[in-house]
Amino acid sequence: MASALKFIAIVPAAGVGKRMQANCPKQYLRINNETILSHTVMRLLNHPLISQVIVALGTDDQYFAESQLAHHKDIIRVNGGSERVDSVLNGLKAVDRDKYPWVLVHDAARPCVSHEDIDKLITQCLSNDYGGILATPVRDTMKRGIPSKENAEGDSSIIERTVEREQLWHALTPQMYKTDELTLAIEKALENSLKITDEASAIEYANLPSLLVSASSENIKITHPNDLALAEFYLNKQTNNTN
Numbered sequence: 268m269a270s271a272l273k274f275i276a277i278v279p280a281a282g283v284g285k286r287m288q289a290n291c292p293k294q295y296l297r298i299n300n301e302t303i304l305s306h307t308v309m310r311l312l313n314h315p316l317i318s319q320v321i322v323a324l325g326t327d328d329q330y331f332a333e334s335q336l337a338h339h340k341d342i343i344r345v346n347g348g349s350e351r352v353d354s355v356l357n358g359l360k361a362v363d364r365d366k367y368p369w370v371l372v373h374d375a376a377r378p379c380v381s382h383e384d385i386d387k388l389i390t391q392c393l394s395n396d397y398g399g400i401l402a403t404p405v406r407d408t409m410k411r412g413i414p415s416k417e418n419a420e421g422d423s424s425i426i427e428r429t430v431e432r433e434q435l436w437h438a439l440t441p442q443m444y445k446t447d448e449l450t451l452a453i454e455k456a457l458e459n460s461l462k463i464t465d466e467a468s469a470i471e472y473a474n475l476p477s478l479l480v481s482a483s484s485e486n487i488k489i490t491h492p493n494d495l496a497l498a499e500f501y502l503n504k505q506t507n508n509t510n
């Protein structure tokens with residue numbers, strides 16, 4: 268795809284990775300001797316249309332300074348916040364709006380995103396002139412559960428009902444929006460104490476349109492311990508496919 272535009276990406280990377288149960292924040296776990304953060308950031312910077320990456324890091328992050336990323340001319344470091352949305356907002360405040368009218372926000376914990384899917388997202392957002400997200404349709408029958416007293420100590424529930432899965436999607440990242448629109452939408456959502464777990468939630472709250480761009484389910488978010496081996500499998504598969 269040809270585009271005179273260049274893009275900036277914001278990578279929220281200030282989480283602690285509680286669900287990963289590791290001895291360091293999950294973005295600093297290694298696959299093939301590279302940190303997950305490095306895989307993700309370099310995957311973005313190696314895309315021909317992405318010229319800079321803003322990483323939002325924990326204020327007590329003790330890993331980044333020692334990494335090669337710290338010396339990269341196209342990586343800007345900002346402080347993360349208490350929630351992912353706060354980290355993203357701090358990143359947005361560091362964007363040069365004249366240079367970057369659009370921004371892509373991508374989880375540090377998603378190193379397997381493909382350039383093909385990033386191309387699809389950019390192409391479809393530019394041609395519609397509004398933002399959107401990479402997403403993958405759900406494949407299983409979906410249930411809504413209710414906690415059950417009998418299973419209170421366990422992690423199971425009782426089925427309340429089946430949820431219609433037609434047009435039900437897993438939201439992935441990157442999520443791409445006009446920089447000013449996304450900034451205002453997030454600020455408005457936070458002013459109204461809305462729980463925001465992705466950029467699209469704020470855009471929806473602002474009654475702005477969003478695309479769902481169908482993407483590979485390989486773009487997993489490393490969240491639980493068994494996700495690490497799966498991410499390594501996908502990264503190695505992608506490397507073999509490009510060699």
Ligand SMILES: Nc1ccn([C@@H]2O[C@H](COP(=O)(O)OP(=O)(O)OP(=O)(O)O)[C@@H](O)[C@H]2O)c(=O)n1
Pocket residue numbers: 278279280281282283284285286287293294323347348349350351352354355374375376377488489490
């Ligand atoms: N205050 C926060 C919380 C999360 N993130 C980032 O948002 C992304 C997605 O969040 P998640 O997968 O939930 O990461 P963690 O919050 O680290 O995981 P957990 O909820 O298990 O602690 C991650 O790259 C994480 O580093 C962030 O920048 N700032």
Ligand SMILES: C[C@](O)(CO)[C@H](O)COP(=O)(O)O
Pocket residue numbers: 351374437438439440464465466488
């Ligand atoms: C942004 C995201 O990855 C889209 O699915 C997801 O909302 C992040 O949620 P988390 O709880 O911060 O992992």
